[in-house]
Amino acid sequence: MDVTDDGRGHEHAPEPAGEPSEALRGTPTIYDVARACGVAPSTVSRAFSRPGRVNAETAERIRQVAAEMGYRTNPLARALPTGRTSLLALVVSDVTNPFFFDIIRGAEEEATAAGYTLLVADVQESVEAERQALDRTLPLVEGLVLATSRMSDSAIRVAAKQRPTVVLNRVMTDVPSVVTDNARGTRRAVEHLAGLGHAVITYVAGPEASWADGMRWRSMREAAFELDLKVRRLGPFPPTLAGGQAAAQALAEHPTTAVVAYNDLLAIGLVRGLAALGARVPQDVSVVGFDNIFGADFCSPPLTTVAAPLRNLGAYAVRTLLEQRGNRQLREVRPALLPAQLLVRGSTAPRARRRSAWATRAQVPAGTALPTGVRGAPAPSAGASAAVGASARPGGRAAP
Amino acid sequence: MDVTDDGRGHEHAPEPAGEPSEALRGTPTIYDVARACGVAPSTVSRAFSRPGRVNAETAERIRQVAAEMGYRTNPLARALPTGRTSLLALVVSDVTNPFFFDIIRGAEEEATAAGYTLLVADVQESVEAERQALDRTLPLVEGLVLATSRMSDSAIRVAAKQRPTVVLNRVMTDVPSVVTDNARGTRRAVEHLAGLGHAVITYVAGPEASWADGMRWRSMREAAFELDLKVRRLGPFPPTLAGGQAAAQALAEHPTTAVVAYNDLLAIGLVRGLAALGARVPQDVSVVGFDNIFGADFCSPPLTTVAAPLRNLGAYAVRTLLEQRGNRQLREVRPALLPAQLLVRGSTAPRARRRSAWATRAQVPAGTALPTGVRGAPAPSAGASAAVGASARPGGRAAP
DNA sequence: ATGAAAGCGCTAACAT
DNA sequence: ATGTTAGCGCTTTCAT
Numbered sequence: 045m046d047v048t049d050d051g052r053g054h055e056h057a058p059e060p061a062g063e064p065s066e067a068l069r070g071t072p073t074i075y076d077v078a079r080a081c082g083v084a085p086s087t088v089s090r091a092f093s094r095p096g097r098v099n100a101e102t103a104e105r106i107r108q109v110a111a112e113m114g115y116r117t118n119p120l121a122r123a124l125p126t127g128r129t130s131l132l133a134l135v136v137s138d139v140t141n142p143f144f145f146d147i148i149r150g151a152e153e154e155a156t157a158a159g160y161t162l163l164v165a166d167v168q169e170s171v172e173a174e175r176q177a178l179d180r181t182l183p184l185v186e187g188l189v190l191a192t193s194r195m196s197d198s199a200i201r202v203a204a205k206q207r208p209t210v211v212l213n214r215v216m217t218d219v220p221s222v223v224t225d226n227a228r229g230t231r232r233a234v235e236h237l238a239g240l241g242h243a244v245i246t247y248v249a250g251p252e253a254s255w256a257d258g259m260r261w262r263s264m265r266e267a268a269f270e271l272d273l274k275v276r277r278l279g280p281f282p283p284t285l286a287g288g289q290a291a292a293q294a295l296a297e298h299p300t301t302a303v304v305a306y307n308d309l310l311a312i313g314l315v316r317g318l319a320a321l322g323a324r325v326p327q328d329v330s331v332v333g334f335d336n337i338f339g340a341d342f343c344s345p346p347l348t349t350v351a352a353p354l355r356n357l358g359a360y361a362v363r364t365l366l367e368q369r370g371n372r373q374l375r376e377v378r379p380a381l382l383p384a385q386l387l388v389r390g391s392t393a394p395r396a397r398r399r400s401a402w403a404t405r406a407q408v409p410a411g412t413a414l415p416t417g418v419r420g421a422p423a424p425s426a427g428a429s430a431a432v433g434a435s436a437r438p439g440g441r442a443a444p
Numbered sequence: 445m446d447v448t449d450d451g452r453g454h455e456h457a458p459e460p461a462g463e464p465s466e467a468l469r470g471t472p473t474i475y476d477v478a479r480a481c482g483v484a485p486s487t488v489s490r491a492f493s494r495p496g497r498v499n500a501e502t503a504e505r506i507r508q509v510a511a512e513m514g515y516r517t518n519p520l521a522r523a524l525p526t527g528r529t530s531l532l533a534l535v536v537s538d539v540t541n542p543f544f545f546d547i548i549r550g551a552e553e554e555a556t557a558a559g560y561t562l563l564v565a566d567v568q569e570s571v572e573a574e575r576q577a578l579d580r581t582l583p584l585v586e587g588l589v590l591a592t593s594r595m596s597d598s599a600i601r602v603a604a605k606q607r608p609t610v611v612l613n614r615v616m617t618d619v620p621s622v623v624t625d626n627a628r629g630t631r632r633a634v635e636h637l638a639g640l641g642h643a644v645i646t647y648v649a650g651p652e653a654s655w656a657d658g659m660r661w662r663s664m665r666e667a668a669f670e671l672d673l674k675v676r677r678l679g680p681f682p683p684t685l686a687g688g689q690a691a692a693q694a695l696a697e698h699p700t701t702a703v704v705a706y707n708d709l710l711a712i713g714l715v716r717g718l719a720a721l722g723a724r725v726p727q728d729v730s731v732v733g734f735d736n737i738f739g740a741d742f743c744s745p746p747l748t749t750v751a752a753p754l755r756n757l758g759a760y761a762v763r764t765l766l767e768q769r770g771n772r773q774l775r776e777v778r779p780a781l782l783p784a785q786l787l788v789r790g791s792t793a794p795r796a797r798r799r800s801a802w803a804t805r806a807q808v809p810a811g812t813a814l815p816t817g818v819r820g821a822p823a824p825s826a827g828a829s830a831a832v833g834a835s836a837r838p839g840g841r842a843a844p
Numbered sequence: 845a846t847g848a849a850a851g852c853g854c855t856a857a858c859a860t
Numbered sequence: 861a862t863g864t865t866a867g868c869g870c871t872t873t874c875a876t
Contacts, residue, residue: 073853084863089854099861119583120523121853125868129520130580139564140549142738145540152539152566156573161580164539164564166552173556180530180561183519285742312742338542342685342712344744473869484847489871499845521869525852 072115080109092117132160132362133185135177137192139166142337143307143354147191147212150358158366160186171195178203187365190214191358208368210361214255220364221379222357226256226334229350229384230263233304233332236348236386238271241395242302242330248291248314249279250306257306260334264304276300281310288313289320296321299402301329301395308333308340308349315343315391323402326393336387345390353382472515480509492517532560532765533585534758535577537592539566542737543707543754547591547612550758558766560586571595578603587765589758590614608768610761614655615779620764622757622780626656626734629750629784630663633704633732636748636786638671641795642702642730648691648714649679650706657706660734664704676700681710688713689720696721699802701729701795708733708740708749715743715791723802726793736787745790753782 074088081088083102090098091106098106123129134151136144148164155162165181167174171194182188182203191212193200203209204219211221237245247264250257261277268275278294281287288310295303295318305311311333315325323329325345333340336351360382474488481488483502490498491506498506523529534551536544548564555562565581567574571594582588582603591612593600603609604619611621637645647664650657661677668675678694681687688710695703695718705711711733715725723729725745733740736751760782 075853085853086855086864087862089856090862093855097861102861116579116583118853119580120520120529121868122855123520123868124524124853124870125855127868131584139552140545140738142542142545145542145545148564149540149566152568161563161565161577163561165561166549168552177561179516180519183516184531316742338540339739339742342716342739343742475869485870486848486872487846489869490846493871497845502845518869521852522871523852524854524869525871527852 071118072110072113073118074115077106077110077113077115080113081106093122127186129184129186130160131163131185132187132189132365133163133165133181134189134191134358135165135167135174135181135193137167137169137174137194139164142309142339143335143352144191145338146354147358150355150360151189151362152358153355154359154362154366158362160362160366162362167194169194175199182206187368189358189361189365191361208365210365210368212357212361215379217377217379220368220377222360222364223379223381224256224352224357224384225381226259226384227263227266229334229352229386230260230304231267232384232386233350234264234267234271234273236388236392237302237304237330237332238273240302240330240392242273242300243395244274244276244300245302245304246276246278246295246298246300248281248288248295248303248305248310249277250281250283250287250310252280254283254306256334260304260306279306281306283307283310285309285313285316288315289317292317292321292323295329296323296402299329302332302392303329304332304334306334308335308337308347311347311349311391312339312343315345315347318402321402326391327396328402330392330395332392340387341389348389348392349387351385351387353384356382471518472510472513473518474515477506477510477513477515480513481506493522527586529584529586530560531563531585532587532589532762533563533565533581534589534591535565535567535574535581535593537567537569537574537594539564542709542739543735543752544591545738546754547758550755550760551589551762552758553755554759554762554766558762560762560766562762567594569594575599582606587768589761589765591758591761608765610765610768612757612761617777617779620768620777620780622760622764622782624656624752624757624784625781626659626750626784627663627666629734629752629786630660630704631667632784632786633748633750634664634667634671634673636788636792637702637704637730637732638673640702640730640792642673642700643795644674644676644700645702645704646676646678646695646698646700648681648688648695648703648705648710649677650681650683650687650710652680654683654706656734660704660706679706681706683707683710685709685713685716688715689717692717692721692723695729696723696802699729702732702792703729704732704734706734708735708737708747711747711749711791712739712743715745715747718802721802726791727796728802730792730795732792740787741789748789748792749787751785751787753784756782 074085078085078088083106087098087102088106091103095103119130132155134148152162163181163185165177167177174193174195185207187208188203189210189212190200193211193214197216200209200211200216200219209219211219213223215221215223234245245268247261249261264275276298278291281291283306288305291310291314303314305314311331315331318325318329325331333347333349334352336349340347340349360380474485478485478488483506487498487502488506491503495503519530532555534548552562563581563585565577567577574593574595585607587608588603589610589612590600593611593614597616600609600611600616600619609619611619613623615621615623634645645668647661649661664675676698678691681691683706688705691710691714703714705714711731715731718725718729725731733747733749736749740747740749760780
């Protein structure tokens, strides 16, 4: 940030005319500083890169002169021989998705604290863009956090072979991964609804390809089984406000008093859709979301949600990344499970005594195209245990 | 992204034993490719950096072999002699502020389209962090977009001297700047309220240091004068939900039927605060926000707002930046004004016939500390014309 | 059209 | 503790 319009070192060493120095070119180099100090360039280099390996006094003098001349070490030149760029990349599938806001913030903080600069690459939900972004950034960075990658496991492994890599919101066994503890979070939501007297819960599903979606649905079935509740599944729907409105239509045909949605955006859309159909939340229907994104507290009613430890997720990923420096082996690693927290707000309430008539009142035009059909869960007794055994879909992508 | 575990060129040239080649080290270089092709390194370099200056056939052969070997040009090595890093930086005061979401997205898109990678630096509202981020990234990037910088004009000029720079949401005359057309946007809001029959409008102010805040308040006074309305000013308040709730308290003491808030976050907070005080929006009070941030459409009621061309702002800034390549002069430039758009939603309605009693009902504890006093605008006739002439505060910071 | 050679600015052995 | 000397991988005159 310093500009040196003067301080050309004329008092240090008489410049042989015709020799281009930092006075002519833009920025002074270690050579200019060295000449001005009467030491070797390598000494100047050491004075900055490893203080301590140079005499305290000369080091001080060098720093002094360098400061006067406006010398700044060129990170590019430093990176070429060493590979130390001090850059980390965070690849997100969509910067404008509020799910990432706090993740970015957490990663930023941790990176900055460790002396790194975070490069946020937005790949706009495109596998092709993701590949290209990686092509471009991989050689520049010292490490990589893939938040919600849309690439295949093998593609991720390829990247992980070149640079320390951590994946977020997706479980892998040979690449360090950090995920929210969806199982416990989901259980808390179900317990909450059960405590309010709800006996049947609908799960409004998100993208099929989402690792989290599969996890949440399975966990719901387990929890419901143990608490002796019934669960249904509706969807999949795109995890957007529009998706939620569509879900409201679908719900009208198979109403329940409680709903757990794949994520907050879907939940908020659902609440709006329900309102449009004449259903009151939470009086007629209780709604629970996931993630606690920005906006979950000021929508109306404020959303009860399973809050993902967003900021922590980002911070933890970067920390894990930094720990990988040195040991570059892809060895077996257990995914880190970060705890979620149930935030009870205004969208859930005790089950109404008498069933509201909203669903029958709601005008659902015959033949309305719904994204998908409704299917009841298999009998809890059979379904739950089967679900428990199922492991995470191997190649599944993690849509937030 | 390619990994080359094989393709070591053994069939091209017998490796003299003991000479480290790309087989031993990680990535193949132009030297490896050159040897494999039987050409000079410089030819390989040209084949990639300026195709056309090399025989079409040899170029093709080189590309072929290079691909087989998994050669990728090293951006760092290329950048050292040329300065071309293909990196652009977008510095934002707070990544988690929804105001920036679409700005980032717009900038991202434009940068990617032009073959650049965008580095998003979050400086967390700290001048010190901003200075440091600049120190770190400036030498790496080819250009800089400062969105809502908290630094002084002169500090910005210093940065602009080193790299092409564009400032967003702040007017400067010697550095290209792009801002929302707040004046016209504000006028539209005032016209809208006037059309609904409101005669007195309160402006709920944001940060004093915000360039946009000053601009909006002045524009309101002008517009109100022309339309023969009265305006009052309340604040400043922090541009957050909490700030809005505080503003609701203040408004209760000096109620008007219409309010224009500095930004959406403040407006949303205000609506919630009013609700808590028993005022209905829009029946008792109409509220207009600014920016149309994420969430403005799903809060309750959906917010009428002056939508900033967020995405366009980001895209335009990057485009302007890219145009600066080549001519590195800081010459006089006129700020670009991008049009805002009034989005009428549910938070504004015709003025009620009879004055609601909410404000008198609202329990405002005596002596409640308000961030600031309320002051009426000076007589429109005098105030307005004076305001028109006033130019943007020179050193003002632009808080979103 | 291609090759040879000199850097870009810094770091890292290896000497002294 | 400091100086010398090679590079890091690529670009770019200047020759040929």
